[in-house]
Amino acid sequence: MFYTKTKINEETSITTLITAENVFTTCIDCGNEISVDLDGMIVDGHLDLYAMGCRCEACSLEHAKKHRGEPWANMIIAEHMNKARGV
Numbered sequence: 585m586f587y588t589k590t591k592i593n594e595e596t597s598i599t600t601l602i603t604a605e606n607v608f609t610t611c612i613d614c615g616n617e618i619s620v621d622l623d624g625m626i627v628d629g630h631l632d633l634y635a636m637g638c639r640c641e642a643c644s645l646e647h648a649k650k651h652r653g654e655p656w657a658n659m660i661i662a663e664h665m666n667k668a669r670g671v
């Protein structure tokens with residue numbers, strides 16, 4: 585169990601359990617707030633919250649289109665097409 589703890593003043597702090605539903609960041613391209621499942625952010629067994637940037641779905645698709653042909657980009661484009669078809 586992990587949680588955040590924010591000190592409001594000398595007597596008060598807010599403690600919040602980290603779950604798959606209450607972690608957010610902002611898209612590095614458009615700045616929109618996006619929900620993040622930290623389990624999905626682990627790459628090769630590592631989680632670097634300080635260096636990692638996230639993109640929203642729309643910006644991820646646009647970024648992937650610029651790198652069409654690379655395996656990771658093809659995967660993002662295919663996932664988007666499957667969602668659009670309801671698969």
Ligand SMILES: [Zn+2]
Nearest residue numbers: 611614640643
């Ligand atoms: Zn975005």
